[in-house]
Amino acid sequence: MTRIYVPRDALAVSLGADDVAAALRAACPDALIVRNSSRGMAWLEPLVEVETEVGRIGYGPVEATDIPSLLAAGLLGGGAHAKRIGRPEDQPFLARQTRITFARAGLTDPVSLADYRAHGGLAGLTRALGMSPAELIDEVAKSGLRGRGGAGFPTGIKWRTVQLAPSAQKYIVCNADEGDSGTFADRMVMEGDPFLLIEGMIIAGLTVGATRGYVYLRSEYPHAITAMNEAIGVALREGVLGDSVLGSGHAFHLEVRVGAGAYVCGEETSLLDSLEGKRGQVRAKPPLPALSGLFGKPTVVNNVLSLAAIPDIFAGGAAAYQALGMGRSRGTMPIQLAGNIKHGGLFEVPFGITLGELVMEIGGGTASGRPVRAVQVGGPLGAYFPPALFDTQFDYEAFTARDGLIGHGGIVVFDDTVDMARMARFAMEFCAIESCGKCTPCRIGSTRGVEVIDKIIAGDSKQLALLEDLCDTMKFGSLCALGGFTPYPVLSAIRHFPEDFSRHQPALAA
Amino acid sequence: MIGKTEIATRTAEIIAPYLALEGPAMPMLHAVQAAFGFVPEASVPVVADALNLSRAEVHGLVSFYHDFRREPAGRAVLKLCRAEACQACGADRIAAHASEVLGIGWHETTPDGAVTLEPVFCLGLCAAGPCGMVNERTVARLDTARLDAILEAVR
Numbered sequence: 001m002t003r004i005y006v007p008r009d010a011l012a013v014s015l016g017a018d019d020v021a022a023a024l025r026a027a028c029p030d031a032l033i034v035r036n037s038s039r040g041m042a043w044l045e046p047l048v049e050v051e052t053e054v055g056r057i058g059y060g061p062v063e064a065t066d067i068p069s070l071l072a073a074g075l076l077g078g079g080a081h082a083k084r085i086g087r088p089e090d091q092p093f094l095a096r097q098t099r100i101t102f103a104r105a106g107l108t109d110p111v112s113l114a115d116y117r118a119h120g121g122l123a124g125l126t127r128a129l130g131m132s133p134a135e136l137i138d139e140v141a142k143s144g145l146r147g148r149g150g151a152g153f154p155t156g157i158k159w160r161t162v163q164l165a166p167s168a169q170k171y172i173v174c175n176a177d178e179g180d181s182g183t184f185a186d187r188m189v190m191e192g193d194p195f196l197l198i199e200g201m202i203i204a205g206l207t208v209g210a211t212r213g214y215v216y217l218r219s220e221y222p223h224a225i226t227a228m229n230e231a232i233g234v235a236l237r238e239g240v241l242g243d244s245v246l247g248s249g250h251a252f253h254l255e256v257r258v259g260a261g262a263y264v265c266g267e268e269t270s271l272l273d274s275l276e277g278k279r280g281q282v283r284a285k286p287p288l289p290a291l292s293g294l295f296g297k298p299t300v301v302n303n304v305l306s307l308a309a310i311p312d313i314f315a316g317g318a319a320a321y322q323a324l325g326m327g328r329s330r331g332t333m334p335i336q337l338a339g340n341i342k343h344g345g346l347f348e349v350p351f352g353i354t355l356g357e358l359v360m361e362i363g364g365g366t367a368s369g370r371p372v373r374a375v376q377v378g379g380p381l382g383a384y385f386p387p388a389l390f391d392t393q394f395d396y397e398a399f400t401a402r403d404g405l406i407g408h409g410g411i412v413v414f415d416d417t418v419d420m421a422r423m424a425r426f427a428m429e430f431c432a433i434e435s436c437g438k439c440t441p442c443r444i445g446s447t448r449g450v451e452v453i454d455k456i457i458a459g460d461s462k463q464l465a466l467l468e469d470l471c472d473t474m475k476f477g478s479l480c481a482l483g484g485f486t487p488y489p490v491l492s493a494i495r496h497f498p499e500d501f502s503r504h505q506p507a508l509a510a
Numbered sequence: 511m512i513g514k515t516e517i518a519t520r521t522a523e524i525i526a527p528y529l530a531l532e533g534p535a536m537p538m539l540h541a542v543q544a545a546f547g548f549v550p551e552a553s554v555p556v557v558a559d560a561l562n563l564s565r566a567e568v569h570g571l572v573s574f575y576h577d578f579r580r581e582p583a584g585r586a587v588l589k590l591c592r593a594e595a596c597q598a599c600g601a602d603r604i605a606a607h608a609s610e611v612l613g614i615g616w617h618e619t620t621p622d623g624a625v626t627l628e629p630v631f632c633l634g635l636c637a638a639g640p641c642g643m644v645n646e647r648t649v650a651r652l653d654t655a656r657l658d659a660i661l662e663a664v665r
Contacts, residue, residue, distance in 0.1 A: 011638050011650060015651060042638050178632075180632065181594040181631065183632075186634075219577050220633050257533075260576065260577035260578060261575055274536060275536075277534060277535025278535070279571060279574040280575070338595040338636035339595040339636065344637025376594055410595075410636070412636065414598045430631065434631070
C-alpha cells in the first residue's frame with residue numbers, strides 16, 4: 001500500500017492541507033494517508049510526500065485542485081510534475097541544518113508513540129531513569145543549555161535551585177505561551193513532536209523531584225492544543241506518563257492549560273498567576289519561581305524549546321550537545337524565518353551563523369522581491385537591524401553587544417516599503433494593549449510613547465529627546481521585559497533609520 | 511435569550527467538573543464561554559461562589575483576558591493578525607479591506623449580527639502571512655480575494 005504524507009501542522013492546514021488529504025482519500029482509496037508534521041519549509045506547504053523505492057518524494061505547494069493533475073502525472077510512483085521537489089531532505093534549506101530538536105519534524109505521525117520510539121524517542125528518558133539526581137543535574141549543567149524562551153538563563157542552575165529546595169510538592173511548568181510575532185518553533189514542537197516535550201518534562205520532573213507538570217498553551221494555537229492533549233492521552237495509556245513512568249515507580253502527571261489571549265502571560269510570573277486562576281500580572285522577584293513558584297511551591301518554568309532539548313541531551317550525551325555552538329551559547333537554536341521572506345520556516349543550526357546568512361542566503365531575501373530594509377530579531381520586544389549589521393552572529397552575547405536580543409529566535413524581514421516610525425509606534429501601542437498594569441513605566445509609559453511618536457510623525461522632531469528619555473525610564477523602571485524591552489524596537493528604529501523620524505515634516509505652505 | 515436563573519443553573523453544571531483541579535478558574539471560564547459564546551454577567555457570581563472569590567475578582571479575570579467576552583459575538587468571528595510578521599506582508603491592507611467590506615472597525619459586529627472583527631497578535635503562522643482565523647479555523651497567505659471568499663461564506 002502506498003503511503004502518502006499530508007501534514008497536519010497548523011500552517012499547512014491553514015493553506016488547505018485538510019482539503020488536500022480529503023481529495024487524496026477520495027481519489028486513492030487504496031493509499032494510506034498519514035498526517036505527518038511539517039518539515040518547516042513554509043513556502044512549500046502544503047507539502048505532500050509519497051513513499052517510493054528511492055525514498056520520500058515531495059510535491060509542493062499542493063492545493064486540492066492539483067490532485068487530478070498530480071495523479072495523472074504518476075504521483076503514487078513519484079512521477080514528474082511542476083510541483084515535484086524531489087527528496088525533501090535534499091532541499092538546500094534542510095540540507096544546511098543541524099536538526100536535533102526538530103530531527104523528527106515531518107518524518108513521523110506526531111501522535112504515534114510507535115513512530116516516536118522508532119525514531120529514537122524515549123532513549124533519553126530511559127537513560128535518565130538509571131541516573132541519580134546528582135548525575136541528572138550534572139548532565140544538564142554540562143550541556144551548557146540556556147533558556148530558549150529569551151532570557152538565556154542556564155538551565156542547569158535553575159534546575160539545581162529547584163532540586164535543592166525542600167518541599168513535598170514541586171512543579172514543572174512549560175511556558176508554551178509563544179506570543180512573539182515571528183516565532184512558531186514551540187508550536188511546531190507541540191504539533192509535530194509532542195512526545196518530545198512530554199519526555200523533556202518527565203526528565204525535568206525526575207531531576208528536581210516534581211511529580212506534576214503543566215503546559216501553559218496559548219489559545220491562539222488550537223492545533224497544538226489538540227495534538228498535545230492527544231499525545232498526553234496516548235502517553236498515559238502506554239505508561240509513559242502516570243503513577244509509574246515506564247514502570248520505574250516514579251510518578252509524573254501532565255496537563256495542558258489554555259491561556260486566554262494575554263501576551264504578558266509569556267512572562268513566567270504572570271504565567272504562574274494565570275495558572276493559579278488570577279489575572280496574569282507580573283510578580284516582583286525575588287522570590288524566584290524556582291523557590292516559590294506555582295502555588296508557592298518550588299517550580300521549574302522553562303520554555304518549550306528548552307524542555308524539548310533535554311531528551312536529546314540525555315540520549316546523545318551532554319558532551320555532544322555542548323560541542324555545538326559558539327562562546328557561551330551552546331547547542332543548536334531553532335531559528336524561525338518569518339515576515340516578508342522568500343524561504344521562510346524553521347531553520348535549526350548551532351549558534352554562530354550570521355544574520356546575513358540567515359536572511360539572504362537561507363531565506364533568499366524578501367518574498368516581494370524588493371530590497372531588505374530591516375529585520376526584527378527576537379519578537380515584538382526585539383531590536384530592528386539594518387542590513388549593515390548583517391555580520392552579527394546568532395549568539396546571545398553578540399546580539400547584546402549590538403543592543404539587540406535573540407529572544408526566542410524569531411527573525412521578521414521587512415522590505416523597503418516599511419515605515420520605521422510606524423513600527424516604533426506599533427511597539428509602544430502593542431505594549432499599551434498588552435501591559436498587565438502592575439508597574440507604572442509600562443502601563444503609562446507605553447501610552448505616552450504612542451502619543452510622543454504621533455507628535456514626531458506629525459513633524460515635531462524635537463520630541464525625539466523626550467522619547468529617548470521615556471524609553472530610558474521604561475527600560476530601567478519596568479518590572480518585567482514587556483515594559484523593559486519595548487524600548488529595544490523603538491530606540492533601534494530611531495538609531496538605524498533616523499530618516500523615517502524626520503521625513504514626516506509637514507509640507508511648507510506654498 | 512435565556513433568563514438569569516437558567517444561566518446560573520447551567521453555569522453551576524458547566525463548572526462542576528473542574529472543581530477538583532488545581533487553579534480551576536481559567537478552565538471554568540473557558541468552559542462557560544464555550545457553552546454560552548461569552549461569559550454572561552449572571553455566571554460571574556456562580557463562579558465566584560464556587561471558587562470562594564469575590565464577584566469583583568472574577569470580573570477582574572473576565573476583563574483582564576482578551577479572549578473572554580462579556581457580550582455575544584456575531585455568528586462568525588473574523589480575527590486578523592496585526593503583529594509585525596503579518597504587517598511585513600501587508601496585514602494593514604487586509605485589515606483595511608475587511609473593515610471597508612464589513613463597514614465596521616476592530617471589536618465591532620456588523621448590524622446584521624453576521625461577523626465580529628477582532629485583532630489577534632500572532633497565530634504562529636508567521637512564514638505565511640498575512641493570516642487570520644475564522645471562528646476556529648486558521649487561514650494563511652490571505653489576500654483580498656481570499657478574504658472576500660471567506661466573508662462571502664460566513665455572511
